[in-house]
Amino acid sequence: MKKTVLITGTSTGFGRAAARLFASEGWNVIATMRSPDAEKELVHRDNVLVIRLDVQDHGSIDRAISEGLARFGRIDVLINNAGFGLHGVFETISRERIQEQFDVNVFGVMDVTRAVLPHFRKQKAGVIINVSSGAGVFTLPLLSAYCASKFALEGFSEALSYELASQNIVVKIVEPGGVTSTDFVKRSGDEAARNASIADYAPFIAGANAVFDGLKSARLASSEDVARVLFRAATDGSDQLRYVATEDIAPLVRARRETSEKDYIAFMRSRFMPRP
Incomplete structure (x- = not known):
């Protein structure tokens, strides 16, 4: 029997690339979008x-799962990919927009996962892959709300992995970053443009944006590269928890996970706290 994957957020970016790849590899794909x-x-x-x-x-979550099961008979892998990023100085972002950031990036993942778990428990197998971000490992200025949501996702996923191992259900986290072929950067920029400006932050924002511009020019990864990591996580048969999906963020991930707290903070401040 063919395996089936349910992927959220397949209209663009990683989700769309993953839907194409899994389908081309002979999987049944429940490609969900708004x-x-x-x-x-x-x-x-x-x-x-x-x-x-x-x-x-x-x-819509319950209907998508029910119709997917009616069409293909089972779901073997869930990829929680849907998400978006708020960009801007924290003080300028409304509480309502931050609530939405968590509703999509955290509570949405929880709700889809909760809805599919009875099926996974019944078949005594399943893989859940949550798409996090480099911003779920290290933090960046002007992305405080997004980082907070991805840090929450990482904590949830790790804790959940211990619970679900008892049910033969595997939880994995894929951490991409520095990808050119996605409209995430554009959406983040649109969010920043909508935020009210505070003149006191202007010098810092200009300096931080200059750093980000330099990082953008070095980006090499594509959504298709991330899709291949998602496919590997779904098919490698391991219980590996985390996958760093793009090389661009590897130095920052190593700095966070392999150096002392003092050295890490000093490194990040020197790189991402430009002086006005």
Whole structure:
């Protein structure tokens, strides 16, 4: 029997690349998105079910899982990919927007996971892959809300992995960063443009943005590269918890995980706290 993967957020970026890759590898794919009526490509693949799932709409989660099971009979892997990033000085971001950041990046993942777990327990197997970020390992200025949501996702995923191991369900975390072929950067920029400006932060923002511009120019990874890591995590048969998906962030990940706290903080301050 073919294996089936359910992927959230397949309209763009990592989710779309993953849907294409899994389908090309012969998997059944439940490709979920908020606006499936606008999808023109994935709907033409026989082994892909394109269906609405908005992680902020509990009813749509249950319907997507039910229809996916009706179509393919089982779900073997869940990839929680849907998410977005708020960009800007914390003081300028409204409470409502931060609540939405957590509703999508954290509570949405929890709700989709909770909904699929009874099926995984019944079949005594399943893999859950949560798409985190380098910003779930190390923090960056102007991304405080996004970092907070991804740090929460990492903690949730790690703790959940211990619980679900008792049910033969494996939890994994994929950590991408520095990807060019995704509209995440554009969306983050749009968010920053909507935020009210505070003149006191202007010199710092200018300096920090100069650092980010330098990082952008060095980006080499693509959404397809991340999709390949997602596929490996789904198929390698291991209980490995974390996968660093792009080489661009590897130095920062090593700095966080392999150096002393003092050395790490000094390194990050020297790199990401430009003086006005």
